[in-house]
Amino acid sequence: MVSEVINVPQTSQPSARHFNRLFLTTLVVIAVLLTVAEIVTQFQTRREAERVMVIRMASAQRHHSQRLVSKVLQFNRATTLPAFQDNLADIKKLFAQFETNHLHIEQGTVPGYPVMLQNSDSVKIRFQLLKPYYQGFRESMQRIIQQAEQAKNPATFASGLDLTSLMDNEKPFLDKMDDVVQQYTRETLANVEDTRLLEFIIYLFTLLALVFAGWFILRPAVNKFEGIIVQLVEAETRTATTNRKLLSLNRALKETRQQLFDATRQQYQQQMDEQKLRTSYLVAGQEEERKRLSRELHDGIGQMLTAIKLQVESFERSLNLSPEAKGIKNLMVLKNLISQTIQETRNVSNNLMPTVLSDFGLVPAVKMLADTHDKDSKIDIIFHTNLSNTRLDKSVEIGVYRIAQEAVSNAFRHAEPNQITIDLFEKDNYLHLIVNDDGKGFRIHRSRKEDTKRPSQGIHNMNERAVLINGKFKISSAPDKGTKVQVSIPFKLAHQEYEYTQVDAG
Known part of the structure; x- marks a missing residue:
């Protein structure tokens, strides 16, 4: 094993810790700036979205007032009672929505949404200027609706004075509502401009933090890393040279080990072959000895036992001429014993070498x-x-x-x-x-x-x-x-x- 040691100055450790602290501080500052920018942007965006919703409701009030006047004028053209009642129902529904929207606009809320807009003093002043015309328009509409509800047919409906009052309050109401919408719009543009300025300032601080990190942290670190990389490359070159030498030695060692293994295996195989040959010769000798013993048992002892058996049988026939029961019985036992001996000799001979x-x-x-x-x-x-x-x-x-x-x-x-x-x-x-x-x-x-x-x-x-x-x-x-x-x-x-x-x- 070859190890390369890179000598690093002792001052590099404090410098590295210093770089780490600066780098972490810069990251924290950038993260804080980005977080502040995101929070401000989200807050301002939400406020402006709420203001746009209120502006839309204020603009819708102008449209509602014009529709109410148009519906009231349609009373005089109604010729049938169903048409008159339908028109009255539309007016009542539209007037209720008109009153509700005006109340929400004045309070800075939007029905159905979690909006709570704080109106500025300028908006409140304009609402105060709008209030008399709104009240006159509202009272005229209430009287017209009351008269229409009391009329039994379109011919008996008469609202000349109230209609005149309604028309007199409509135009000032529309003008004052335009002033409210324009004031909302001016405030929205001003807030957007302030938000843009704040984001630009945060962008400048973030850019300065990045420049600081690049100049005072990354540049010295890169220079130091370049020196370390040069040392590593030199160490790698020396290591590669040493590895090539080791690989060459390893190949030579493998070749030597393989040669030794082949020689050992060849020697072992030769010993096994010799042992096998000796065992084979021994077994062959045993088989030859078995064969010789089998032949001697069969040709020697077997032939002699057979001759003895023949002599016993001849003796048995001679005894039959002069019978003696006891002698014949003993002779029969001897004959059976000789027959068993002959059979056993044949079995031994056959087992030795069939x-x-x-x-x-x-x-x-x-x-x-x-x-x-x-x-x-x-x-x-x-x-x-x-x-x-x-x-x-x-x-x-x-x-x-x-x-x-x-x-x-x-x-x-x-x-x-x-x-x-x-x-x-x-x-x-x-x-x-x-x-x-x-x-x-x-x-x-x-x-x-x-x-x-x-x-x-x-x-x-x-x-x-x-x-x-x-x-x-x-x-x-x-x-x-x-x-x-x-x-x-x-x-x-x-x-x-x-x-x-x-x-x-x-």
């Missing part, structure tokens, strides 16, 4: 293994195969047969099964042997902590034989679930037989 394996191949030998065990016990042994009588490699035939023999023997000795199935078949360029029993099974230890005992010698022997013929050995079992022994050997038959045959040894 002649059918060397003479006819793997399939007949496994079938004979199933037949022999099935005849000697009550356990059903079923043999399945899809192989023909094509001969295999000698080591493969011997290894597979010994594994099958060991698996069947273990099942007989330990599993107490009702049925044993032997499957021997070729699939996907592999020769598979599966020996399955339905016996009591056992628990297979999966970890070294559980495996407190040495593995069974039979399982060890089957595994070693599978390794010698480049096979994969697998055993699976569980209590009361039976046991399954499986061996797979990479092998491609010269002539494949696809017809699957089943042979029941029983």
Whole structure:
């Protein structure tokens, strides 16, 4: 690991804190100015919006007064009572709205809105000048509405004096209401101008704060940062050079490690091959010794026992000519004992090296293994195969047969099964042997902590034989679930037989 240290002067720390304080102070000032500007703008905007709503109501009053006069003049043109009553209803509704709006305008409020406008003294003076004409207009309208309500038909309605008074107050009312609207407008323009001036002042202060931050904070900080960046670039350059050297050394180290690994693996493989070859020679020697012992048992002891049996049978026939019950009975026992000895010698000879394996191949030998065990016990042994009588490699035939023999023997000795199935078949360029029993099974230890005992010698022997013929050995079992022994050997038959045959040894 390569580390680069950048030497920073001791005075840089207080300077950095000073920059931080100035920068934060400037940000606070700018934030306060922007907040004040926003508050003032929002307040002024709301006030002017309220004033515009009041101005709209004041302008609407002029329109309402003109409509009232027009409606009153329509009384004289009404010829039917329904038209007269409809006109009266419109006048009453419009007059009520006229009175309500005038009261709200005078108070600076708008119906239906949270508006509370404080009228200036100038507006109040103009309302005082407007008040007599409003009162005269209002009283004339009240009398006209009262007379219209009392009239039974349009012909009996007469409002000449009140109509004259209404017309006399209308024009001054309109003029004074125009003065109120114009005063509102002048005040609104003045407030807008004040708001613009205030915003411009706040804008200038904000601009000055930004200039101060740029000149007294950002410029020195940028200069200092430029120096630090130069140092960092130089450090990065040195680091890159060092990294390139380290990468070169790392590649060389990887190559050396790979060479060492290859040499170790080659040496290990060579040792394994030598060990495998020695084991193969040892197993071959054992098989030859088995073959010799089998031949000697069959040709030597077996022939002598057979000769003894023949002599006993001859002696038995001679005794039959001069019968002696006790002698004949003893002779029968001796004859049975000799027959059992001959059969046991044949079994031992066959187990050591079955002649059918060397003479006819793997399939007949496994079938004979199933037949022999099935005849000697009550356990059903079923043999399945899809192989023909094509001969295999000698080591493969011997290894597979010994594994099958060991698996069947273990099942007989330990599993107490009702049925044993032997499957021997070729699939996907592999020769598979599966020996399955339905016996009591056992628990297979999966970890070294559980495996407190040495593995069974039979399982060890089957595994070693599978390794010698480049096979994969697998055993699976569980209590009361039976046991399954499986061996797979990479092998491609010269002539494949696809017809699957089943042979029941029983």
